[in-house]
Amino acid sequence: MTLGLLNANPVVQAKKERLARTQDQHRDYDGLDTLDVYEYVRDIRDPEHPYSLEQLSVLSEDSITLDDKLNRILITFTPTIQHCRMATIIGLCLRAKLKECxxxxYKVDIRVSPGSHADEDSVNKQLNDKERVVAALENPNLRQLVDECICSNEI
Structure with missing residues (x-):
């Protein structure tokens, strides 16, 4: 058991195989689809656990909405517990990874799933406020944590 964690024993799903596209699923244009976006973020490591957001069911392909005409992406994620103190860090990780990819x-909105966090409005406001995001990512300690989570491909 890890000390100091609110959710010391999360439910962990088996790691899924990479989603292979069938011939019918290949696109004849260079646009994005939800599977592309999901592939970019599925392996982000949770800040408190050695598991990916996918393995903890924090994120799924169904939690991504893409409007290619408006160039908008909405990602909703579900923290493992209502009082997750890492929800904003998870959102920062998602935003940083997508900025790279x-x-x-594209305009990206990141939100916690409705009803999944006790401080939902505050978390959503922080995750979608450009100035707060920039300030958070300029903090060397937060940036290091975000980088460790998004660069951890060996989960």
Whole structure:
């Protein structure tokens, strides 16, 4: 048992195989789809546990909505517990990873799933306030934690 964790024993799902596209699923254009976005973020490591967001069911392909006409992406994630103090860090990880992977013209909104966090409005406000996000990612300690979570491919 790990000391200091609110959810010391999370439910862990088996790691899923990479999602292979069938011939019918290949696109004839260079746009994104939800599977592309999901592949970018599925292996982000949880800040408190040695598991990916996918393994902890914090994130799924169904939690991503893409409107290619408006160049908007909405990601909703579900923290493992109502009082998750790492929800904003998870959101920062998602935002930092997508900033590395997506074309600049996409607008990304990141939110906790409705009813999944006790401080839902505050978390959503922090995750979608550009100035707060920039300030958080300029903090060397937070940036190091975010980088460790998004660069951890060997889960």
């Amino acid at each position: 997506l074309p600049l013209h």
